[in-house]
Amino acid sequence: MGKSSKDKRDLYYRKAKEDGWRARSAFKLLQLDEEFDLFKDVKRAVDLCAAPGSWSQVLSREIYQKRHKEEVKLVAVDLQPMSPIEGITTIQADITHPKTLQKILEIFGGEPADFVCSDGAPDVTGLHDLDEYIQSQLILAALQLTTCVLKPGGTFVAKIFRGRDIDLLYSQLSYLFEKVICAKPRASRGTSLEAFIVCIGYKPREDWVPSLDSNKSTEEFFEGANIGRSGNLERLDMPDPEERLIANFIACGDLNSVDSDATYTLAGSDKKASLDPIQMPTAPPYKKALEMKRQGKI
Numbered sequence: 001m002g003k004s005s006k007d008k009r010d011l012y013y014r015k016a017k018e019d020g021w022r023a024r025s026a027f028k029l030l031q032l033d034e035e036f037d038l039f040k041d042v043k044r045a046v047d048l049c050a051a052p053g054s055w056s057q058v059l060s061r062e063i064y065q066k067r068h069k070e071e072v073k074l075v076a077v078d079l080q081p082m083s084p085i086e087g088i089t090t091i092q093a094d095i096t097h098p099k100t101l102q103k104i105l106e107i108f109g110g111e112p113a114d115f116v117c118s119d120g121a122p123d124v125t126g127l128h129d130l131d132e133y134i135q136s137q138l139i140l141a142a143l144q145l146t147t148c149v150l151k152p153g154g155t156f157v158a159k160i161f162r163g164r165d166i167d168l169l170y171s172q173l174s175y176l177f178e179k180v181i182c183a184k185p186r187a188s189r190g191t192s193l194e195a196f197i198v199c200i201g202y203k204p205r206e207d208w209v210p211s212l213d214s215n216k217s218t219e220e221f222f223e224g225a226n227i228g229r230s231g232n233l234e235r236l237d238m239p240d241p242e243e244r245l246i247a248n249f250i251a252c253g254d255l256n257s258v259d260s261d262a263t264y265t266l267a268g269s270d271k272k273a274s275l276d277p278i279q280m281p282t283a284p285p286y287k288k289a290l291e292m293k294r295q296g297k298i
């Protein structure tokens with residue numbers, strides 16, 4: 001989050017800077033936690049697609065700072081490097097790669113996680129169908145990794161976009177979790193299709209042993225997991241209507257709190273000034289372009 005005229009428009013954006021969060025997304029996780037008590041008894045947690053790190057900051061504050069520190073293990077993974085956060089072990093890696101799972105399990109000493117979250121978003125191409133497809137693949141990658149690391153009874157939270165085929169995903173998740181809820185925190189703009197699936201009570205089939213392998217298709221990965229009659233996650237184009245499910249929808253966050261779509265006038269002259277970012281981007285994609293421009297190459 002840089003200095004921006006958004007400071008004047010979006011109060012969550014500004015409030016994040018005032019409160020020391022690296023991104024306004026922190027409020028989304030905090031509001032989800034208010035509603036679902038996500039961190040109760042959590043000692044081992046994984047934050048997938050974590051940079052710049054505001055969700056990891058929330059995990060650090062709500063888990064590491066509030067438990068016996070020596071029994072807490074929190075891991076954050078992102079393609080981008082992340083500046084350190086107290087109590088968080090960061091891994092710069094691709095969540096779709098099987099080696100990333102191995103690294104997480106090593107950090108956990110072979111113990112399973114109580115909680116996994118993913119706020120993943122791929123770089124947008126602008127081609128709507130392609131973007132929707134890549135996003136859905138990222139969610140499936142996060143889900144596959146989660147099934148390999150989450151303990152039975154554990155919780156999975158992930159960002160989704162409520163596109164055409166989302167009810168099929170709800171249906172498939174309902175085979176893996178006791179409860180699947182679609183939640184919309186107030187800090188997530190009402191005008192955006194963004195929402196979060198909150199999957200509570202992981203209940204994999206007892207004889208299913210998920211194993212990540214880059215040569216396996218998604219369909220092969222979930223073979224034996226008994227998700228849906230066909231057990232086929234790739235039939236997104238022509239799903240059987242019976243395999244679709246409407247998940248419960250819950251809006252969360254205090255209704256009296258800031259509306260992320262509204263424009264507010266800031267009180268006081270000092271409030272008009274932009275605030276410095278909490279954490280400068282470590283390796284933004286535009287860094288190379290700026291360097292090339294400086295050298296007169298573009």
Ligand SMILES: C[S@@+](CC[C@H](N)C(=O)[O-])C[C@H]1O[C@@H](n2cnc3c(N)ncnc32)[C@H](O)[C@@H]1O
Binds near residue numbers: 048
């Ligand atoms: C919206 S940001 C996450 C914000 C973060 N939750 C926070 O609160 O600061 C999405 C992140 O997903 C990461 N990402 C996208 N694809 C990924 C992948 N295959 N493996 C790891 N990270 C990925 C991006 O690098 C980006 O940092």
